[in-house]
Amino acid sequence: MIRSYHLIVCLALTLASATAGWAADADVKEVRQTLPFARDGRVSIHTYKGSIDVKTWDSAQVEIYARVEPDGFGGGWKEKIQDTEIRIDASADSVRIESDYKKVERRSFDFWNFFDGNDGTLPLVHYKIKVPRNAIVRIKDYKSKTEVTGLNSDLDIDTYKGTVAVSGLDGSLVLNTYKGEARAQFANLARRSRFKTYKGEIEILLPRDKGFDLDAEIGRRGSLDSAFEVRMARGKSFHGSINGGGPALHLDGYRGTFRLRRAL
Numbered sequence: 434m435i436r437s438y439h440l441i442v443c444l445a446l447t448l449a450s451a452t453a454g455w456a457a458d459a460d461v462k463e464v465r466q467t468l469p470f471a472r473d474g475r476v477s478i479h480t481y482k483g484s485i486d487v488k489t490w491d492s493a494q495v496e497i498y499a500r501v502e503p504d505g506f507g508g509g510w511k512e513k514i515q516d517t518e519i520r521i522d523a524s525a526d527s528v529r530i531e532s533d534y535k536k537v538e539r540r541s542f543d544f545w546n547f548f549d550g551n552d553g554t555l556p557l558v559h560y561k562i563k564v565p566r567n568a569i570v571r572i573k574d575y576k577s578k579t580e581v582t583g584l585n586s587d588l589d590i591d592t593y594k595g596t597v598a599v600s601g602l603d604g605s606l607v608l609n610t611y612k613g614e615a616r617a618q619f620a621n622l623a624r625r626s627r628f629k630t631y632k633g634e635i636e637i638l639l640p641r642d643k644g645f646d647l648d649a650e651i652g653r654r655g656s657l658d659s660a661f662e663v664r665m666a667r668g669k670s671f672h673g674s675i676n677g678g679g680p681a682l683h684l685d686g687y688r689g690t691f692r693l694r695r696a697l
Contacts, residue, residue, distance in 0.1 A: 471526035473564040480532040483557040489583040496563040630689035638696040644679035659693040
């Protein structure tokens with residue numbers, strides 16, 4: 434029986450053996466953790482703003498690096514950064530990583546903080562994470578810059594106004610965005626994938642001769658620019674097979690722009 438364990442890492446922790454600690458700059462903090470992990474486990478990342486860089490490797494481990502830093506100028510940043518926590522809840526086959534601003538938000542509502550220039554602006558959190566190639570990854574974000582490279586499994590990204598760049602994906606992708614920009618390059622469209630946007634722009638690159646079934650509902654105020662032969666029906670919809678058919682590709686947009694391209 435594999436013994437589960439749970440870790441909560443607080444950036445304010447300063448023990449000699451801890452992996453979290455102050456960087457050289459007093460207004461920046463960093464945390465590092467490397468955890469044993471199932472090669473097909475699930476990794477969940479919840480954050481607000483900053484950046485997320487997910488890369489893959491052949492190791493049965495998850496490596497997590499987070500950097501918390503100011504977002505602009507003014508007073509109160511040292512306290513805000515100290516109060517920002519990176520929470521890591523892990524078991525043998527599941528890791529959940531969260532940017533926790535609860536203490537920052539409570540401090541921001543303190544009446545006297547307004548006189549110190551503490552206006553409620555949240556720090557940036559920048560993540561660099563390595564996961565096994567076959568791990569399932571789920572990202573929930575507000576307005577970060579997200580990059581995912583070389584994943585051979587399923588990926589789920591939900592962002593508000595963030596930017597997304599996915600490359601070398603051999604699996605499925607579910608992407609939801611509001612006014613964001615995204616570019617997804619598939620090494621192989623292995624399973625059903627879905628893209629949904631409101632006023633955003635999404636570019637999808639697929640292997641040149643890959644067969645798939647396209648189900649597109651673009652709407653009258655949206656657009657689809659396709660390198661594959663697609664004839665839109667009235668109401669900006671298309672339901673048909675490309676290159677003989679295959680995994681389903683769903684496009685759903687309102688005043689959004691989709692571009693289907695052939696990967697080089």
